[in-house]
Amino acid sequence: MIRVSAVxxxxxxxxxxxLPAQLTARLSGQGILIYTHADPVxxxxxxxxxxxxxxxxxxxxGALRQRLLFHVTADFEGWTIxxxxxxxxDWGEGFxxxxxxxxxxxxxxxxxPDVLHRWDLPVQLSLSAGKxxxxxxxxxxxSRPVERFPVNHHWxxxxxxAVGMAALQAGRVTVEAALFNGDEPERPSQAPxxxxxxxxxxxxxxxxxxxxxxxxxxxxxxxxxxxRGGAGTDTHxxxxxxxxxxxxxxxxxxxxxxxxxxxxxNGTFVFHTVLAEAAVAAGRHRPYYRVERTERPEDARTLxxxxxxxxxxxxxxxxxxxxxxxxAGYGVRFGAAADRLELQPFVEISYGRIAQVGAGxxxxxxxxxxxTFWTASVGLRVGWGMDGHRMGRYGVPMEPMxxxxxxxxxxxx
Numbered sequence: 001m002i003r004v005s006a007v008x009x010x011x012x013x014x015x016x017x018x019l020p021a022q023l024t025a026r027l028s029g030q031g032i033l034i035y036t037h038a039d040p041v042x043x044x045x046x047x048x049x050x051x052x053x054x055x056x057x058x059x060x061x062g063a064l065r066q067r068l069l070f071h072v073t074a075d076f077e078g079w080t081i082x083x084x085x086x087x088x089x090d091w092g093e094g095f096x097x098x099x100x101x102x103x104x105x106x107x108x109x110x111x112x113p114d115v116l117h118r119w120d121l122p123v124q125l126s127l128s129a130g131k132x133x134x135x136x137x138x139x140x141x142x143s144r145p146v147e148r149f150p151v152n153h154h155w156x157x158x159x160x161x162a163v164g165m166a167a168l169q170a171g172r173v174t175v176e177a178a179l180f181n182g183d184e185p186e187r188p189s190q191a192p193x194x195x196x197x198x199x200x201x202x203x204x205x206x207x208x209x210x211x212x213x214x215x216x217x218x219x220x221x222x223x224x225x226x227x228r229g230g231a232g233t234d235t236h237x238x239x240x241x242x243x244x245x246x247x248x249x250x251x252x253x254x255x256x257x258x259x260x261x262x263x264x265x266n267g268t269f270v271f272h273t274v275l276a277e278a279a280v281a282a283g284r285h286r287p288y289y290r291v292e293r294t295e296r297p298e299d300a301r302t303l304x305x306x307x308x309x310x311x312x313x314x315x316x317x318x319x320x321x322x323x324x325x326x327x328a329g330y331g332v333r334f335g336a337a338a339d340r341l342e343l344q345p346f347v348e349i350s351y352g353r354i355a356q357v358g359a360g361x362x363x364x365x366x367x368x369x370x371x372t373f374w375t376a377s378v379g380l381r382v383g384w385g386m387d388g389h390r391m392g393r394y395g396v397p398m399e400p401m402x403x404x405x406x407x408x409x410x411x412x413x
Contacts, residue, residue: 022063022064022065023061023062023063024061024062024063024066025059025060025061025062026059026060026385027057027058027059027060027384027385028057028058028060028383028384028385028386029055029056029057029058029383029384029385029386030054030055030056030142030381030382030383030384030386031052031053031054031055031056031381031382032052032053032054032055032147032379032380032381032382033050033051033052033379033380033382034050034051034052034053034147034377034378034379034380035048035049035050035051035377035378035379036048036049036051036085036086036087036375036376036377037375037376037377038086038087038088038373038374038375039373039374039375040368040369040370040373041086041088041097041305041306041368042096042097042301042305042306042367042368043305043367044368044369045369047086049086051080051081051085051086052080052081053077053080053081053085053099053147054075054077054142055075055076055077055080056073056074056075056076056106056142057073057074057076058071058072058073058074058107059071059072066113067112067113067114067117068110068111068112069110069111069112069113069394069395070109070110070111071107071108071109071111071132071394072105072107072108072109073105073106073107073108073132073391074104074105074106075101075102075103075104075105075106075188076104077101077102077188078101078102078103078104078187078188078189080101081099081101082101082188083098083306084098084099084100084101084306085098085099085101085149086098086375087099087148087149087375088323088350088352088373088375089151089294089296089323089325089352089354090149090151090153091151091154091296091297091308092153092154092184093184093185093186093310094186094307094308094310095306095307095308096299096301096305096306096307096308097305097306098306099149099153101188102159102160102185102188103160103185103188103189103190104188104189105131105191106132106159106160107130107131107132107133107391108130108131108132109128109129109130109131109132109394110128110129110130111126111127111128111394111395112126112127112128112395113126113395113396114126115127122170122171123168123169123170124168124169124170124396125166125167125168125169126166126167126168126169126394126395126396127164127165127166127167127395128163128164128165128166128167128394128395129163129164129165130162130163131160131161131162131163131191131192132159132160132161132163132392132394133157133158133159133160133161133163133391133392133393133394134158134159134161134163134165134178134180134200134202134220135165135167135176135177135178135202135203135204135218136157136158136202136203136204136218136219136220136237136239137155137156137157137158137204137216137218137220137237137239137241137258137260138156138157138216138239138241138243138256138258139243139390139391139392139393140157140159140391140392141153141157142391143390143391143392144256144277145254145277145279145286145288145290145329146277146288146290146327146329146348147329147346147348147377147379147381148290148327148348148350148375148377150275150290150292150294151273151292151294151296151323151325152258152260152273152275152292152294155237155239155260155261155262155271155273155294156239156241156258156260156273156275157392158180158202158220158222158237159392160184160185160192161180161181161182161192161200162180162181162192162194162197163178163179163180164178164179164180164197165177165178165179165394165395166178167394167395167396169396172207172208172209173205173206173207173208174204174205174206174207174208174396175203175204175205175206176203176204176205176206176396177201177202177203178201178202178203179197179198179200179201180192180197180198180200180201180202181193181194181196181197181198181199181200182196182199182200182222182223182224182225182230182234183196183224183225183227183228183230184225184226186228186310186311193228196223196230199223199224199230200220200221200222200223201220201221202218202219202220202221203218203219203220204216204217204218205217205218212244212245212246212247213242213243213244214242214243214244215240215241215242215243216239216240216241217239217240218237218238218239218240219236219237219238219239220236220237221234221235221236221237222234222235222236222237226310226311227311228311229311232311233264233265233266234264234266235262235263235264236262236263236264237260237261237262238260238261238262239258239259239260239261240258240259240260241256241257241258241259242256242257242258243255243256244256250282250283251280251281251282251283252280252281252282253278253279253280253281254278254279254280254281255276255277255278256275256276256277256278257274257275257276257277258273258274258275258276259272259273259274260272260273260274261273264297264317269297269317269320271294271295271296271297271320272294272295273292273293273294273295274292274293274294275290275291275292275293275294276290276291276292277289277290277291278290281333284332284333284334285330285331285332285333286329286330286331286332286333286344286346287328287329287330288328288329288330288331289326289327289328289329290325290326290327290328291324291325291326291327292323292324292325292327293322293323293324293325294322294323295320295321295322295323295357296320296321296323297317297319297320298317298318298319298320298321298360298362299317299318300318305367317360318360318361318362319356319357319358319359319360319361319362320356320357320358320360320362321354321355321356321357321362321364322354322355322356322357323352323353323354324352324353324355325350325351325352326350326351326352327348327349327350328348328349328350329346329347329348329349330346330347330348331344331345331346331347331381332344332345332346340384340385341382341383341384342381342382342383342384342386343380343381343382344380344381344382344383345378345379345380345381346378346379346380346381347376347377347378347379348376348377348378348379349374349375349376349377350374350375350376351372351373351374352372352373352374353371353372353373354368354371354372354373355371
């Protein structure tokens with residue numbers, strides 16, 4: 001599947017210059033070459049790894065005077081990080097203390113952004129279908145400043161599902177609803193289980209009272225995400241977040257805070273998360289900071305301490321722990337090729353503490369050797385044409401997310 005996706009994206013670019021005026025196209029992508037050192041890792045001791053992470057290539061097509069939109073994203077992490085990216089605290093899809101690779105075909109969405117255009121109404125209705133993000137939670141971490149994925153990724157985003165959605169926008173209010181399949185991918189090449197389409201739902205309301213200010217609140221019920229056949233327990237998710245962006249001359253300010261709650265097995269297990277992050281882009285310089293406090297499940301691990309038993313035949317949560325993490329980073333941006341190519345070397349440091357929540361069989365100090373950890377990373381982010389992209393938003397027009405770390409441009413929006 002990845003070979004087909006990559007060849008289709010790259011091969012499609014050649015004839016784009018000769019396309020008729022009513023058909024538009026945009027090619028973009030990014031990748032991050034990074035070295036990360038973590039201390040401790042499961043089993044004690046430290047570990048350092050160099051990897052290519054977040055290698056993505058995107059193609060956007062518009063037809064019929066932008067009344068039909070097509071978006072596809074190929075993600076090559078199944079090649080570059082088949083065993084995941086070293087990141088204490090991260091978890092999901094059978095990985096623990098590593099961020100899992102995403103599927104090769106990350107997004108494939110067809111949208112009609114204005115179904116009601118003929119009637120000249122004060123509202124805009126869009127319909128979207130394909131594989132991608134469901135309308136729940138906040139923007140994908142790949143389009144935010146910090147390279148390190150947050151621990152709450154699986155509590156605050158639902159992605160790589162077969163999804164059908166509708167969005168209604170009236171002024172500065174957007175209401176979205178979707179049906180999708182609940183099962184998570186088990187490997188990068190796996191497609192959604194279409195026989196389960198419609199067993200899960202999500203809804204989101206987004207309010208933009210002022211330019212540069214955005215609030216969203218959303219809910220989702222995900223049926224049996226850990227068992228592809230549908231034999232597992234459901235996850236009920238709630239999320240709310242506030243995003244603020246301000247530009248003063250060549251200085252760009254960004255702030256973001258989110259809260260989330262997840263419950264599993266009819267409320268037997270409840271998890272909470274709160275996260276705040278900020279960034280300043282002053283000319284070429286990009287300092288940023290994140291603080292996060294997230295609870296995650298501890299499942300039975302395999303002989304590989306970075307993997308958990310999957311699929312879960314029953315609820316195998318051994319306990320809950322809380323990860324409190326401070327992450328600070330600094331990057332410097334260099335642009336070339338008419339501002340479409342951007343290079344950003346950066347350094348990033350995290351320090352955190354692990355605490356056991358309630359009763360359970362899992363003892364963090366027995367697994368890691370101590371209750372504190374740190375990571376240090378140095379990397380180079382390479383982006384092409386990523387300015388303003390908001391990953392996971394389809395159909396209705398949204399304000400650009402010109403933030404540091406995702407090819408921030410110094411030009412005014």
